[in-house]
Amino acid sequence: MLIKNIKIKNFRNIENAELSFDEKMNVISGENAQGKTNIIEALWLFCGAKSFRGAKDGEFLRFGQKKGYIEIIFISGGTEHNARIEVSDKKTCYLDSNSIKTSGEYAGVLREVVFSPSDIALIDGGPDKRRRFLDISIGQLYPGYISFLKEYNRSVLQRNRIIKEFKYDPSVSILLDSFEEKIAASGEKIIDYRKKFLEKINSHLPDIFWGLSGEKEKIKSLYVANEESSMLLERLKYLRKEDSLLGFTSVGPHRDDIEFFINGVSAKNYGSQGQKRSVAISLKLASLNVIYELSGEYPVCLLDDVMSELDEKRQKYILNHVREWQTFITCCDPSNVERLSGGIIFNVKNGGVV
Template sequence: MQIKKLYLKNFRNYSEETVEFSDGLNVLYGANAAGKTNMLEAVYLTSIAKTPRTTKEKELVLEGEKYAVVKVLVENNFRSHKVEIIIDDKGKKRILVDSLPINRAGELIGVVAVVFFSPDEMKLVKESPDYRRRFLDISLSQQQKEYFNALVKYNKILKQRNNLLKSDYDDMDAMLDVYDVQLSDVGLVILDKRREFVNTLKTYALKTHKFLSDNGETLEVEYETELTKDNFLKLLKKNREKDKKLSFTTVGPHRDDLKLIVNGKDARKFASQGQQRSIALSLKFAELELYKIETGEKAVLLLDDVLSELDVKRRTQLLELSKEYQTILTCTEFDSYEKAVKFKIENGKIIKREY
């Protein structure tokens, strides 16, 4: 999969700009706040209809304008697609794929596949399990529509169950019996998909982490859950009174985690900043491999300001790993000898292209 062209109008600090990317390494360079990350954000938006930076999508519209437009032209092994997203100044979105409007974000999944890394992705390691579950959910949703549909259904049932727990409904237990069966049925689909994904992911994550650490460290990745096919429904019923007191559901895949072990120690507790970066990168490159295995396509790699914290050797290693994929990379300066198409950005404009 390759992004051939990106068009922006009134998006963040871009009044209007068009970029044609190469199929290899593309470097967006310039001073801080020039608009480099905004361009990556626009590409990411066309992938899952959300941005990694804000939940207030009206912020994406250039100040003083009524709307923003993001368009990408993408090619895969079989055909090309055009994705267009229009956002008004209230944050309302319209999405078109090949000029046809779509009503659900699920219809967009898989049209533009990306793997995104920024310094914030280090939260994957040290922050709450929410970040690691989000990594699993986005990765799997891009690869498998069955997973995305199951996740949407699960979250809908979970919300209904939680709303019931907060209510004064007279016959609550009878309704909880219904929701418990529904939640466990679709939850088991999510569990199976996650376990299968992690079981493959860990092999590639270990390989990448060894490469980045010069064989100095090992990385183990395990899916952490108390749930099984036999006990899910039983645990929901066992924890029912607790759930009533807390007014939310305490059992399910929405409570699970990824265990990350480096050289026998729990990285979620003990990883240094450098280790956190290497672990997060290892997970992202493993995600790229799994997307290729599952779909036969290569996702596009988006790297935001990743070089600034790496020494020369680590930069070289990272660029070596990225060679197999179309890569769009942001940085303040790019002094590598790697072959790349470079775009200098200033104040939301491309002022120089070097092919």
């Protein structure tokens, strides 16, 4: 994967920018609140996922403007593509000059991995963060997975709606039958994809974490399914009464989680901030390797503010690690990145880029 260039107009605080990128290292430097993360966010939106900042579509348009866009030319699978996202009161997406229904259709066309400081929540935040990480990564590898996920989520919502009536009116069980079958069928696939993906992650994560921790710490990650996929249908039926009192579906992959252990103890419960951050970065680098392994192409690597939070040894380890593929890295002081990597340095100041 290679992003050749980007054009930006009225996206966030960037009024106008046209940037051509290096095939390997692109350093985006500048002081705080100048627009560095905004550029990373613009690049990220073309992988089909929502903003890693949790931003809503309406937040992208530059204050006081009516229309803006971001547009890139990139190479994927040996073919050059163009993509454009127009932002106004709504978002309109194009791929190779054809309009597409949602940005979700970019998934699997341009693959990207992003790391941002908020990713520490992957370790100490709620399980939804970890499921989202799995879902975005797998969705970029197998766009069909996104359909299973949609079908699954829809069916769970339907079951939740009907299960509330079940306690007053047991005759709705006929309706429950069909939704539970859908939940079990798509849920089984989701669990299967996630477990396989995490298994692949586990073939890279320990080495990366070992290197990043100065060869001191061992890591293990574990998929925690709240129910075996083969038992899902049976359990859904068994739990009807209980779920009707709870008012929601208490079993299935929408409640699964990943656990991380550093030297045998839970990273979430006992890890230091530094350790948690290292786990999060290692996880992202591992996913980069897995996506390469399974797709044959390195995804584009977006690293937002990764340097400021790590000591020099860890910085060096990461910069050495990302040599192989196209990387975008933001930082306040480009000097240490510069020394190690070459590439292009962009300086961002008040929404302008030189």
